[in-house]
Amino acid sequence: MNKTLWKNASFWMRLLINIIDFVLFALPVSIIYYFLVGNFEHVMSLNYYLFILFSNLISFILFILIPIILNNKTIGMLICNVKTINQNNLSKWSKIKNVIKSSISSFGFFLLVSIIFLSTIYGNELNEFKKYINSSSDIKKNSPAKFVFTERFIVTITSIWFFISIINYAIIIVSKSKLGFYDFLNNRRIVYNKPFTQYEVNKKIKLVPIKVNNEDIIHHN
Incomplete structure (x- = not known):
């Protein structure tokens, strides 16, 4: 019986996949940020909350x-013809849980940042916080404590994520x-979507003859 192999x-393929997924997320979020937040000197509260809502919605849809x-394939994986396979046969609900676990570093990270912003x-206060971010270190010393906490916390968790x-x-x-850290965590493999069999592998193996020089055999009494 020929077992299907993958x-x-x-590394380069997986890096390309991550870049594609990141661009597909960052591009629409940047556009939304520009029209709702970045293009205004004074940002309305509604725009701030709409940006948080839409950006997390995009993250949820993509990841x-x-x-x-x-x-369990992202758009980047679909474009690069790559798929995810698990080491064990999983039920439908287990596959959904694996998708959620796989998205910890993407959707989960962005959701955490959003929750911190909404909580602090x-x-x-967004306009004052924007001024705080763009101000010098001397001015920041006299700023509200929660502005300082928010900035430092975001920088810290971003550094940990990186x-x-x-x-x-x-x-x-x-x-x-x-296999990477997240692969071991989720008990998965990221493979090319081109299955093959052991028979095909054996067909590619060629036996090459090697010339051996005959040596005289000397018998000792």
């Missing part, structure tokens, strides 16, 4: 809804199996 995606519909910076991402890529590079 080749794990390379939760679409992977559920496409069987209210709509009527560090974990670097570690994940480093593991993929040095690992022969091309």
